[in-house]
Amino acid sequence: MSASAPRLAAVIRDSFEDYHARFAEITARARRRFETRDWVAARADAVERIALYDQCVAECILRLEAMLQDRARDHDLWVRIRAEYAALIEDLIDQELFKTFYNTLTRRFFRTHGVDPAIEFVALDIEPTDAITHPVARHSYAVSELKPVETFARVLADYRFDVPYAHRTRCAAAIAVRLQDDLAHWGENPLRSIELLDTVFYRERRAYLVGRVLGEHRFSPCVIALVNDERGLRADTVLTRRADVAHLFGTSRSYFHADLPTVGDAVVFLRTLLPHKPIDEIYTVLGRAKQGKTERYRTFFRHFQAHPNEQLVHAEGTPGMVMVVFTLPSYPLVFKLIRDRFAYPKRMSRRDVEDKYSMVFQLDRIGRLLDTQSYRSLRFPRARFSPALREELLRHCALSVSEEGDDLVIDLCYVQRRLRPLNLYLREQPAEAARLAALDYGQAIRDMACNNIFPGDMLLKNFGVSRHGRAVFYDYDELCMITDCNFREYPKATTMEEALADEPWFQVDPGDVFPEKFPQFLGLPAAQAKALQAVHGDLFRVEWWQALQARLRVGDYPDTPPYPDSMRLA
Incomplete structure (x- = not known):
């Protein structure tokens, strides 16, 4: 006798809870990676966690197929499973994550084109997180007007690591000074209290304390970035501008490792800090990429129908x-x-x-x-x-x-x-804005290179400009690893025929790259090309690329913080 709808619904619920536990196990490693500076293992964890969702879905499908046998595509049965499953999860904060997992299963069984509301969870007309009223766990601190350094020393002490701060009091003083400076426009003694999520957010080489600072009648985001390098554990910067925090939580970076007991309440809190950031992007940057896809679909098609x-x-x-x-x-x-x-x-x-x-x-x-x-x-x-x-x-x-x-x-x-294509953006902007965009384009190529990414096709049309003015690459068909390229000097012509030839007269193998020839095909106007050469001239020298290759091949990836050096604490 085949399994009943209640039993099948319970199997799906249990399968998602297993995925959730395994996701948390990988995420929890981030603290140890940070403390031991094991950046190679941290990269491996990020890849493992991304692959985990499809792995768990495949495992669940095999289990369901064994239970369902010839009823795997029985539409009426799945209607009943959906109803039973909805009842099992109706009181959960993260029920939307459970629903997305269920939808993934039905779509793979039925190969649905579009959506089937009879067997899927569809809510195009509502924002599901609006129903979440549970407050996310956080620390709250009153900030003494006379002793702000003591307050921030206590903040740092409450977030314990198995490595000591290089100098906790100096870090606390630097945080206090930065906040006083950033919030000076709020008036005298602007800072009244600070709230920080219990959960530490990890990504790349940094740990982040995420929350908000509150004045008498207003509040602002507050993110304290911690680094652990050869100088020890210390505070590296404090971000209070929404634009800077939005960039930190942007989708042009890898996902955070934040060991959150529940996700929906954290998403609601983060939306108070970043009210203009789409909810799908918040889910995505927290590592819940599948939920991010679901929310992106939901919000787009709601707009599309409207x-x-x-x-x-x-x-x-x-x-x-x-x-x-x-x-x-x-x-x-x-x-x-x-x-x-x-x-x-x-x-x-x-x-x-x-x-x-x-x-x-x-x-x-x-x-x-x-x-x-x-x-x-x-x-x-x-x-x-x-x-x-x-x-x-x-x-x-x-x-x-x-x-x-x-x-x-x-x-x-x-x-x-x-994004606005960079080639169009440069034509539309006044001279200074265009110059700055061209320089950031060069910085984008440099940043990608430091992470072993070569764009391949560096034409301006393959880059866009974000709403915060950053150059971002979005055309990936020729992207490759820096360590897979062969950076070469361009041979000198020995005859007039070679000098005038439209095509190389010498052997060019796949993967050969000639940095000195980059300026000829980037398509920048003369003034912008000159500015790029002055600031990022290294990009046109084969020695720079070969030296970077040597570092990358031994796992020595240069640090690329998500904020400029000018924002780092003294």
């Missing part, structure tokens, strides 16, 4: 040779579909492109690569596509797009936050 007369159109920018990119003009996302064929000189396959995007998903994106989420079996009304876009998708993306009645079904697409 604007029934707006069409999907080609995204602004130079058309790509590998991807067709479209957007809904009123919503800040782009959808990227792989073309069936790539124009010369692109030599990669469709599988190669998918592998590149998968690789970026697992990388420390160092603040310079957009997080990209892959979606399968999305269903859109055919009439919502502009005629030009619809024609191109059906002609050039037939491996990804099919027609079903009045709908287009997209088998695979990649979704990113929409």
